[in-house]
Amino acid sequence: MEPADVRRVACVGAGVIGGGWVAHFLAKGYEVTAWDPAPDAEARLRRLVDAAWPALTELGLAPGASVDNLTVADTLETAVRDAEFVQESAPEDLDIKRDLLARIDAATPAGVVVSSSTSGYGMTEMQTECATPQRLVVGHPFNPPYLIPLVEVVGGERTRPWAVRWAAEFFEVAGKSVITMDREVPGFIANRLQEAIWREALHMVANGEATVEQIDASITEGPGLRWPLLGPCLTFHLAGGEGGMAHMLDHFGPSLKSPWTRLEAPELTEELRDRMVRGCEDAAGGRSIAELVAERDRAVIAVMRAIEEVRRKS
Numbered sequence: 001m002e003p004a005d006v007r008r009v010a011c012v013g014a015g016v017i018g019g020g021w022v023a024h025f026l027a028k029g030y031e032v033t034a035w036d037p038a039p040d041a042e043a044r045l046r047r048l049v050d051a052a053w054p055a056l057t058e059l060g061l062a063p064g065a066s067v068d069n070l071t072v073a074d075t076l077e078t079a080v081r082d083a084e085f086v087q088e089s090a091p092e093d094l095d096i097k098r099d100l101l102a103r104i105d106a107a108t109p110a111g112v113v114v115s116s117s118t119s120g121y122g123m124t125e126m127q128t129e130c131a132t133p134q135r136l137v138v139g140h141p142f143n144p145p146y147l148i149p150l151v152e153v154v155g156g157e158r159t160r161p162w163a164v165r166w167a168a169e170f171f172e173v174a175g176k177s178v179i180t181m182d183r184e185v186p187g188f189i190a191n192r193l194q195e196a197i198w199r200e201a202l203h204m205v206a207n208g209e210a211t212v213e214q215i216d217a218s219i220t221e222g223p224g225l226r227w228p229l230l231g232p233c234l235t236f237h238l239a240g241g242e243g244g245m246a247h248m249l250d251h252f253g254p255s256l257k258s259p260w261t262r263l264e265a266p267e268l269t270e271e272l273r274d275r276m277v278r279g280c281e282d283a284a285g286g287r288s289i290a291e292l293v294a295e296r297d298r299a300v301i302a303v304m305r306a307i308e309e310v311r312r313k314s
């Protein structure tokens with residue numbers, strides 16, 4: 001089946017993330033079947049979907065989208081037996097994931113792609129008990145999956161390339177922004193970056209170097225305002241003025257040896273310098289520094305105004 005022809009999606013595990021996926025797929029017009037073993041799971045799930053629906057309505061529902069397209073199944077096997085795509089969002093525990101993915105694999109029609117929301121396990125270590133591991137991928141979302149577009153897609157050693165391509169295309173069709181990774185890395189990309197900040201924040205609080213309030217304000221009133229438009233690399237490309245990333249690295253390269261964070265920096269070799277400079281040129285896509293600065297400034301103003309409005313109405 002082509003990704004664009006999918007109509008029926010199964011969500012296994014319906015907590016914060018599974019419920020968020022359910023809301024997202026419903027809003028995009030899919031028929032969704034969910035299963036979760038907790039006795040109160042259905043009530044929790046319906047509360048989550050109802051709470052998300054006004055935001056999804058404001059964003060714009062797909063034709064035919066309705067909360068009535070949600071079915072909560074009594075068993076895992078019923079949930080997945082007619083599915084054309086399966087998203088697993090059970091607790092982050094390797095034994096649970098291994099056992100559950102094997103059960104999903106056994107009950108899901110042949111050739112249907114099964115994706116896991118895992119925050120950090122590789123599919124290689126999760127697909128060990130599956131009879132047909134070739135169709136299993138990681139599709140790592142961000143909370144809440146019904147609003148945050150990013151999904152990181154990566155296969156395991158026993159996943160076939162077609163399944164990774166199919167999943168990436170399906171998520172795009174389903175309205176997500178996809179990063180397909182060629183290699184399994186624990187935590188994928190965004191969680192590794194997020195985790196670096198998180199661990200440093202915990203160190204700072206533990207050592208009495210900063211309060212929780214100071215840490216949050218340092219991001220929301222600082223670099224956080226630039227990141228919605230430009231990621232950390234293009235942001236620093238602009239920190240180099242007209243010399244861009246090349247000047248930024250030549251200027252601040254020695255600071256990589258300073259104790260500005262507990263995470264050790266790699267050696268700034270010529271090769272790494274060149275890769276960063278070329279990468280920024282590619283990411284800039286022909287936009288000059290002056291054009292990027294103008295775009296950044298417009299974005300920062302737009303973001304600040306939007307936040308001001310949200311705060312005023314809260």
Ligand SMILES: NC(=O)c1ccc[n+]([C@@H]2O[C@H](COP(=O)([O-])OP(=O)(O)OC[C@H]3O[C@@H](n4cnc5c(N)ncnc54)[C@H](O)[C@@H]3O)[C@@H](O)[C@H]2O)c1
Nearest residue numbers: 013014015016017018038089090091092117118119141143
């Ligand atoms: N919370 C986040 O910000 C976040 C972000 C991205 C990915 N994830 C990943 O999503 C997955 C789910 O996390 P969550 O935050 O939704 O957790 P959660 O605790 O909110 O939900 C987990 C759900 O799984 C159910 N469950 C328990 N055992 C199960 C089983 N054997 N089979 C199926 N369902 C079972 C629970 O009843 C619960 O409803 C994890 O792998 C997590 O790492 C979480």
